[in-house]
Amino acid sequence: MTSARSTPSIEVDTDAAAEADLDVPGTPVPGTPEPGSFKSTSTDQPRHPAGFGTMLVLGLADLVIDLAVVATAIGVLAAIAGLGGALLGWSLTYLVPWLVLGPILGLLVLALLPWVLRGYGWAERHRAAAVYGVELTGLPRRHTHLRGFRGLLHQWWLDASDSTPWRALGFLALSALRILVLGLLVVAGVGGGIAFLLAPVVRWQADITYFLDLPNWTLSVLGGIALVIGLVTAVGAGYLDRFLARTILGVSEHTAMRRQLELVAAQRTSAVAAASDQRRRIERDIHDDVQPRLVSIAMTLGMAKGRLESDPAQARELIEQAHTESKETLVELRRLVQGFQPSVLADRGLDAALSAVVARSPIPVALDIDLSGGSCSQEAEGVVYFAVSEALTNVAKHARAQRCAVSVARVGDRLVATITDDGIGGAHVGDGTAGGLAGMRERAFAAGGGLRLVSPPGGPTTITVEVPCAS
Amino acid sequence: MRIVIAEDSVLLRAGLERLLADAGHEVVASLGTADGLLDAVATHAPHLAIVDVRMPPTWTDEGIRAAAVLRAQHPDVAILVLSQYVEERYAGELIATGGGGLGYLLKDRVADVDHFLADVARVGDGGTVLDPEVVAQLVVRSRQTATLAALTPREREALGRMAEGRSNAAIAAAMFVTEGAVEKHVGSIFTKLGLAPVDSENRRVMAVLTYLEGNTR
Numbered sequence: 291m292t293s294a295r296s297t298p299s300i301e302v303d304t305d306a307a308a309e310a311d312l313d314v315p316g317t318p319v320p321g322t323p324e325p326g327s328f329k330s331t332s333t334d335q336p337r338h339p340a341g342f343g344t345m346l347v348l349g350l351a352d353l354v355i356d357l358a359v360v361a362t363a364i365g366v367l368a369a370i371a372g373l374g375g376a377l378l379g380w381s382l383t384y385l386v387p388w389l390v391l392g393p394i395l396g397l398l399v400l401a402l403l404p405w406v407l408r409g410y411g412w413a414e415r416h417r418a419a420a421v422y423g424v425e426l427t428g429l430p431r432r433h434t435h436l437r438g439f440r441g442l443l444h445q446w447w448l449d450a451s452d453s454t455p456w457r458a459l460g461f462l463a464l465s466a467l468r469i470l471v472l473g474l475l476v477v478a479g480v481g482g483g484i485a486f487l488l489a490p491v492v493r494w495q496a497d498i499t500y501f502l503d504l505p506n507w508t509l510s511v512l513g514g515i516a517l518v519i520g521l522v523t524a525v526g527a528g529y530l531d532r533f534l535a536r537t538i539l540g541v542s543e544h545t546a547m548r549r550q551l552e553l554v555a556a557q558r559t560s561a562v563a564a565a566s567d568q569r570r571r572i573e574r575d576i577h578d579d580v581q582p583r584l585v586s587i588a589m590t591l592g593m594a595k596g597r598l599e600s601d602p603a604q605a606r607e608l609i610e611q612a613h614t615e616s617k618e619t620l621v622e623l624r625r626l627v628q629g630f631q632p633s634v635l636a637d638r639g640l641d642a643a644l645s646a647v648v649a650r651s652p653i654p655v656a657l658d659i660d661l662s663g664g665s666c667s668q669e670a671e672g673v674v675y676f677a678v679s680e681a682l683t684n685v686a687k688h689a690r691a692q693r694c695a696v697s698v699a700r701v702g703d704r705l706v707a708t709i710t711d712d713g714i715g716g717a718h719v720g721d722g723t724a725g726g727l728a729g730m731r732e733r734a735f736a737a738g739g740g741l742r743l744v745s746p747p748g749g750p751t752t753i754t755v756e757v758p759c760a761s
Numbered sequence: 762m763r764i765v766i767a768e769d770s771v772l773l774r775a776g777l778e779r780l781l782a783d784a785g786h787e788v789v790a791s792l793g794t795a796d797g798l799l800d801a802v803a804t805h806a807p808h809l810a811i812v813d814v815r816m817p818p819t820w821t822d823e824g825i826r827a828a829a830v831l832r833a834q835h836p837d838v839a840i841l842v843l844s845q846y847v848e849e850r851y852a853g854e855l856i857a858t859g860g861g862g863l864g865y866l867l868k869d870r871v872a873d874v875d876h877f878l879a880d881v882a883r884v885g886d887g888g889t890v891l892d893p894e895v896v897a898q899l900v901v902r903s904r905q906t907a908t909l910a911a912l913t914p915r916e917r918e919a920l921g922r923m924a925e926g927r928s929n930a931a932i933a934a935a936m937f938v939t940e941g942a943v944e945k946h947v948g949s950i951f952t953k954l955g956l957a958p959v960d961s962e963n964r965r966v967m968a969v970l971t972y973l974e975g976n977t978r
Contacts, residue, residue, distance in 0.1 A: 624845065627846075628846055634851070649849070
């Protein structure tokens with residue numbers, strides 16, 4: 291198992307790609323289906339016990355569907371084989387292009403295989419749930435933290451090295467075998483049975499002799515036996531399908547839990563990194579901003595004290611200076627302390643807390659908050675609060691923007707904040723232009739959410755933060 | 762003026778006592794929690810109560826809640842709320858308690874001694890004083906953006922100072938213009954906002970605050 295999540299702090303993109311991925315675990319990459327949801331209680335037991343009659347119907351229906359699927363698959367394979375044959379024939383005349391085209395086609399098919407199989411496994415799991423009421427737990431998907439082409443490659447490796455696609459392949463192969471063998475048996479049994487049973491009637495009506503001239507009762511018995519064999523096989527096919535789906539497509543709760551544990555461990559690493567990053571910044575701010583100011587005030591007052599007798603006019607001026615400096619220090623300190631955790635966030639919520647943040651911004655900010663969907667957990671609101679705060683600080687420092695818009699809304703069970711400015715763009719998470727956004731991303735990730743930065747050179751810059759409401 | 766103080770920081774409490782005594786006020790009681798505030802007010806019948814927002818036991822909004830109760834039970838006692846940081850939401854709750862004699866300031870403002878004492882006197886006289894930071898938040902949160910945008914920059918500045926509770930003279934001094942010019946600005950602001958002219962300074966503050974506050978949520 292590759293530890294894609296174990297070092298989330300180094301997933302920072304330093305190349306020119308201005309767009310960062312929204313690292314929301316559980317958000318499927320477009321085109322690939324979401325693996326089995328973790329919320330559903332994974333159980334191997336059917337929700338409703340299927341009786342013999344139900345299994346008969348289901349088994350027959352499944353066989354018909356699967357026959358169609360396999361027939362399609364065979365058709366496609368035949369088409370590919372035909373195409374291959376044509377290419378081969380063509381390549382005999384044009385050997386050189388084939389040498390180029392062959393590997394390219396091969397690589398393409400190979401590249402897409404894990405994802406196609408993932409999708410197939412996902413569909414089959416859902417079919418098992420719909421048909422048999424068996425909830426199968428898929429292995430939670432691992433998501434890369436790299437971006438751009440490297441991210442694509444890494445994601446491919448993560449998916450390909452997972453057992454999910456290959457279990458789906460195994461299921462496909464066994465299903466095909468099952469359909470070929472049992473399907474033939476069912477068709478033969480049911481078809482033959484009906485033919486034998488109808489034979490006496492047909493023979494009597496049409497007055498013709500066939501079927502070895504067997505007596506009527508023998509035909510009836512043979513037909514009955516064949517029909518029973520066909521129907522029992524159909525039921526068996528259903529049970530076998532369910533068994534295969536359960537054992538191959540689903541993973542045990544233990545395995546799924548272990549994967550989830552890896553994810554949680556990575557989130558915790560992220561949280562620890564974010565916390566220590568914040569501590570470092572607080573230490574640095576106090577050291578660089580507040581302490582020198584206090585030293586300066588003490589110095590100024592010391593000088594004033596020395597001149598109180600000899601030069602009262604200058605002493606007065608120095609005291610005036612120290613007074614001004616101390617007031618500036620108070621402002622600085624307030625700004626600093628507010629970065630910890632404003633109490634209004636705890637007792638009046640995000641809406642109220644953002645007022646002060648937005649009012650502090652030197653650039654005009656349009657604020658739009660819609661929490662009509664209900665408020666969220668304090669952790670989630672905290673993440674969004676600090677992200678907005680950080681983003682506005684960055685806008686003021688680096689963006690050279692004229693205006694800025696902040697919108698916060700609850701979308702479903704997620705809290706989403708978007709901060710847009712009309713500045714120069716070109717910000718990256720991780721370098722100086724996006725300040726503490728790397729830390730912000732860690733926090734968002736630790737809360738089970740993500741942060742996306744879109745900042746093409748020339749602007750505009752958009753930061754999107756989203757966290758699950760009940761993080 | 763007879764004053765009661767509720768402030769949990771011993772250092773700041775002592776400083777306030779000295780400062781107020783220096784200015785000729787009488788601090789009749791000073792407490793470390795909001796609990797005894799009502800009793801102290803009932804006992805000493807002060808003109809003004811100075812209340813910190815964050816106090817034991819939870820260090821969140823004790824002061825705001827105590828102010829609301831105080832307002833309900835002793836509407837004649839002026840209240841000055843001091844806070845580490847000011848919040849538009851708290852201000853809204855204080856304003857909603859109604860009446861004059863209300864102040865909400867950052868603790869930092871104490872450092873500007875003369876200014877602070879003037880604010881104390883004004884609140885004690887039944888006036889309203891709001892911290893500039895709170896006013897900035899109110900303006901940002903106001904949904905009346907269209908009308909506010911119609912104001913000239915000078916008018917917006919004058920509006921902000923009105924919301925802080927400044928008199929025409931104080932606004933004139935701060936904006937380096939004559940009182941006559943301020944009166945003109947004020948008249949223009951009231952026309953543009955569609956507010957009826959008011960006679961007293963305190964009712965003017967309330968009109969402006971209600972205007973900004975209204976429809977913010």
